[in-house]
Amino acid sequence: MRRIISVLLENEPGALSRVVGLFSQRNYNIETLTVAPTEDETLSRLTVTTTGSDKVIEQITKQLNKLIEVVKLVDLTEGAHIERELMLIKLKATGSQRAEIKRTVDIFRGQIVDVTSSVYTVQLAGDSEKLDGFIQAVGTSGVLEVVRSGVSGIARGEKVLSL
Amino acid sequence: MELLSGADMLIRSLQDEGIEYIYGYPGGAALHIYDALFRQDKVKHILVRHEQAAVHMADGYARATGKPGTVLVTSGPGATNTITGIATAFMDSIPMVVLCGQVASTLIGEDAFQETDMIGVSRPVVKHNLSVRHPEEIPEVIRKAYYIAATGRPGPVVVDIPKDMTTPNERYEYAYPKKVKLRSYNPAIRGHAGQIKKAVDMLLAARRPVIYAGGGVVLGKASDQLTELVRKLGYPITNTLMGIGCYPASDKQHLGWLGMHGTYEANMAMHHADLILAIGARFDDRVTNATEKFCPGARIIHVDIDPASISKTVEADVPIVGPVDAVLKEMLSLVKESKQKPDADAIAAWWKQIEEWRAFHGMRYETSDDVIKPQEVIEILHRLTNGEAFVTSDVGQHQMFAAQYYKFDKPNRWINSGGLGTMGFGLPAAMGVKLTHPDDEVLCITGEGSIQMNIQELSTCKQYNLPVKIINLNNQALGMVKQWQDMNYESRHSQSYMESLPDFIKLAESYGHKGVRIEKKAELESKLKEVLAMKDELVFVDIYVDRFEHVYPMQVARGSMKDMWLSKTERV
Numbered sequence: 001m002r003r004i005i006s007v008l009l010e011n012e013p014g015a016l017s018r019v020v021g022l023f024s025q026r027n028y029n030i031e032t033l034t035v036a037p038t039e040d041e042t043l044s045r046l047t048v049t050t051t052g053s054d055k056v057i058e059q060i061t062k063q064l065n066k067l068i069e070v071v072k073l074v075d076l077t078e079g080a081h082i083e084r085e086l087m088l089i090k091l092k093a094t095g096s097q098r099a100e101i102k103r104t105v106d107i108f109r110g111q112i113v114d115v116t117s118s119v120y121t122v123q124l125a126g127d128s129e130k131l132d133g134f135i136q137a138v139g140t141s142g143v144l145e146v147v148r149s150g151v152s153g154i155a156r157g158e159k160v161l162s163l
Numbered sequence: 164m165e166l167l168s169g170a171d172m173l174i175r176s177l178q179d180e181g182i183e184y185i186y187g188y189p190g191g192a193a194l195h196i197y198d199a200l201f202r203q204d205k206v207k208h209i210l211v212r213h214e215q216a217a218v219h220m221a222d223g224y225a226r227a228t229g230k231p232g233t234v235l236v237t238s239g240p241g242a243t244n245t246i247t248g249i250a251t252a253f254m255d256s257i258p259m260v261v262l263c264g265q266v267a268s269t270l271i272g273e274d275a276f277q278e279t280d281m282i283g284v285s286r287p288v289v290k291h292n293l294s295v296r297h298p299e300e301i302p303e304v305i306r307k308a309y310y311i312a313a314t315g316r317p318g319p320v321v322v323d324i325p326k327d328m329t330t331p332n333e334r335y336e337y338a339y340p341k342k343v344k345l346r347s348y349n350p351a352i353r354g355h356a357g358q359i360k361k362a363v364d365m366l367l368a369a370r371r372p373v374i375y376a377g378g379g380v381v382l383g384k385a386s387d388q389l390t391e392l393v394r395k396l397g398y399p400i401t402n403t404l405m406g407i408g409c410y411p412a413s414d415k416q417h418l419g420w421l422g423m424h425g426t427y428e429a430n431m432a433m434h435h436a437d438l439i440l441a442i443g444a445r446f447d448d449r450v451t452n453a454t455e456k457f458c459p460g461a462r463i464i465h466v467d468i469d470p471a472s473i474s475k476t477v478e479a480d481v482p483i484v485g486p487v488d489a490v491l492k493e494m495l496s497l498v499k500e501s502k503q504k505p506d507a508d509a510i511a512a513w514w515k516q517i518e519e520w521r522a523f524h525g526m527r528y529e530t531s532d533d534v535i536k537p538q539e540v541i542e543i544l545h546r547l548t549n550g551e552a553f554v555t556s557d558v559g560q561h562q563m564f565a566a567q568y569y570k571f572d573k574p575n576r577w578i579n580s581g582g583l584g585t586m587g588f589g590l591p592a593a594m595g596v597k598l599t600h601p602d603d604e605v606l607c608i609t610g611e612g613s614i615q616m617n618i619q620e621l622s623t624c625k626q627y628n629l630p631v632k633i634i635n636l637n638n639q640a641l642g643m644v645k646q647w648q649d650m651n652y653e654s655r656h657s658q659s660y661m662e663s664l665p666d667f668i669k670l671a672e673s674y675g676h677k678g679v680r681i682e683k684k685a686e687l688e689s690k691l692k693e694v695l696a697m698k699d700e701l702v703f704v705d706i707y708v709d710r711f712e713h714v715y716p717m718q719v720a721r722g723s724m725k726d727m728w729l730s731k732t733e734r735v
Contacts, residue, residue, distance in 0.1 A: 021286050025287045055474070071346060
């Protein structure tokens, strides 16, 4: 099953490599990984999406918790949550394609953020499935370049991950 | 406040931490530190001949004393040579701090002479590693390193020290912190009371219980609590290779150790148990055999300081995270208070069954009139040393024979590389033990393959007068490899023979030690007596043993606990 694990990490050199190393060393899978400092400059927030059986996920969270630099973590998929991923995508846009792409971007509530005579650069945020859906809708033949941020997530409601 | 250089702060921190010995080898990036070491006499430095041996020495010291060991090496090759030793300590959860020199911080990343990213290289085999980013941090980093190494589930901690952190002419205020603050590291200090209560209720209701204890009991200094609980309950106990000595092997409730080369009765009892109380053990593959066939009728209570050890390979019904000594103490007082008593009839029937298993096989081997059997060497040594020696081993058949036939009644006396299986561990580990236990007998039981992996330490033994006894069970082959080739590869002995062995007697003599060769069975006991009488000498005892002996029992690969070979021809 796919899981989103959100981690508060000491904002120190080497901390990220320890997390990434743990995944490869124990043969766990990383699908996406995002990391950035938080409003508290001593902490980073790291979000990793992974897949595995319940037993594997339990081991992942336990092994992560064992790392000295991991301060706190939560498996967001255990409760209601919001997940978002940002995609920037460069599409071939000439002739009648231009209007068609514009329409599709509107349907997916994206924005065209850069334009040349033959290329549109589109910005789109949403869950990973929505981004996959957009690529499918515009057709892979027109895609020149894709960059995706990986998933960030947060719990719904009052629940917060903080110290 | 005193002003000290980084190097002096480092050594002073070790003094304030109460460190008696460090094991190491100097080199460029560590020279400021070695100079600071020279200008004091509280912390004693033992100069090894290879950095790997320094780590095993620190490891042997830690296993025998329960205190963290300390290693000091230079950057680059000095640091990378420690890796096998660090991995050995990591797999067996041995507390240790490894101080590594590093090139100056201004040179890091430039492929400078003797530069290695030791933080990166060591990462998968340490509990934690730290690098010094400013000389002023040194006391705090050192305090943190020992705190992390020795608390919770212990393990090795590497400290990387760039050379410019120890420059002699830059001085800073020195104060050794009494406490460290780590907001993200809080090992459990007691188990969950509700879970412990539940576990005790299950224990008292069990009809076929087995207590399965591991190295965590030795590391957690909980042998007394365990022994008291087991005696109070009157239940059978087995332990892992790492748990040897946590409960007296000579006691009738003890079934011997379990797993791949465990006793018939221990493995049978585990397989047929209805309740297993696992304490400080981790259900590793050398214990469980195929996990899907593991102990089908048993419910499992698992006590461990490390939550990640619980339900990692075998699902626990009642997990208890906490220090083993505290949990066992609480269990014992609940057992004493409880109105419920174990079902005497059921437990008597269970013991009757176990005694039948014990009578069916027990530990046995075929003796011979002329060939020396490795097992009998161990039995004689056990007798001659009254079972009181510290025994270190290397890895292979001799290790299993030593563990099977030397019956340990006390913890911390059986010292081997259980998890990583590191050949070359035995001699340096024995040195680490002997240094702090000069009046105790210290035996290094080894083979002609393993001993050659750190043979250079005979020189260190001479320098520091470490009269350990090296018992070389010489079968002229890599015995365990050969055994597997006999069993699984139709006796194709690919690369498992040791040709052109050195004359170990002359080799020992050339280092200034004594050597004794034993080839005849008739002289075995008398010569071993003579060897043990040479209290102040390191004696290399080269014993020619049966070249064809296998270690039994041996679990059948991918079988259950009860599927074993009992000899070359009997399979159950």
